[in-house]
Amino acid sequence: MARNGVVSMHWRSEKIDGFDLSPPDDEQVHVLAVDDSLVDRKVIERLLKISCCKVTAVDSGIRALQFLGLDEEKSSSVGFDDLKVDLIITDYCMPGMTGYELLKKIKESSTFREIPVVIMSSENVMARIDRCLEEGAEDFIVKPVKLSDVKRLRDYMTAREFRVKNQQIGNNNNIKNNNKRRLSARRNIWNGIVFVDDLLGMFA
């Protein structure tokens, strides 16, 4: 399909809102936020809470793995069923384990690989973004994180739930998801401009 038009990202959010996909109160989206910066943790926590998410904020990749029970040495005593982490959002540059390394560990785990992982970074480097997407990151947010970034993630989570519950999981979904991942990340860089055919492709 030829790329022959541009549409504002705003359209997409409105379209999803029109489906009325808000989950019931007892199924709040639980986000595990990972950032070594105290200030950034406070901000991301507030951003997520104001977007009606339950938040667990940790200061390192190691702690994130411990919380999930993936760390070999010290595991969380809470069973996986109780944790129900729906999304992991992590900073890229962290001492010790980077966000990229954390992403790899999560995607290597049979238990947790299905959890979407979003990377945050103050540096808008294409090679870094591509590397994260290749490794299976769902999205890449350029810091500082805004309310509109979190709202978009929230909308994505709701739409994802809707899709998973109501669609047949076929091969074409993987292709669409890959396109959507690249599309999401590039949207950040291109300030909300997307191509019409990609948009239509997402809802086909």
Added chain:
Amino acid sequence: MERNQLHRLVALSRQPLFDQGFLDEQFLQLEELQDDANPNFVEEVVTLYYRDSARLILNIEQALERNPLDFNKLDILMHQFKGSSSSIGAKKVKAECTFFRENCRAGNGEGCIRTFQQLKKEYATLRKKLEAYFQLTRQVGPAETACRPK
């Protein structure tokens, strides 16, 4: 002072903070996160920033006393400092951080020291201005303060 006079005073105090480039859009983003249940969120974040970054400033100062300078370490420390500054919308401070990192990458020790002095000035100036601003907003109340500058 009358309520609407206070309200006007707040608006007049905010304007220069943005016009003169001390704060950017991110500060407004933080204000949008305030509500009746969290009326002092921005002040809390700013307070946390100054407390947390004091440690970074000290580390950078110590690193600048080394001979020879470890530019890689300085760059890493400044990256952290820049990140926090960016998260609260500290525009001028953030700009100085960028200059500092450029000096690190160029291996320019004198440039680093010079930039750091300037950075500390901006950092201190912003702190004073924000302290005064928060003192004012506490008198007025949260609902009155969150308004976008013209």
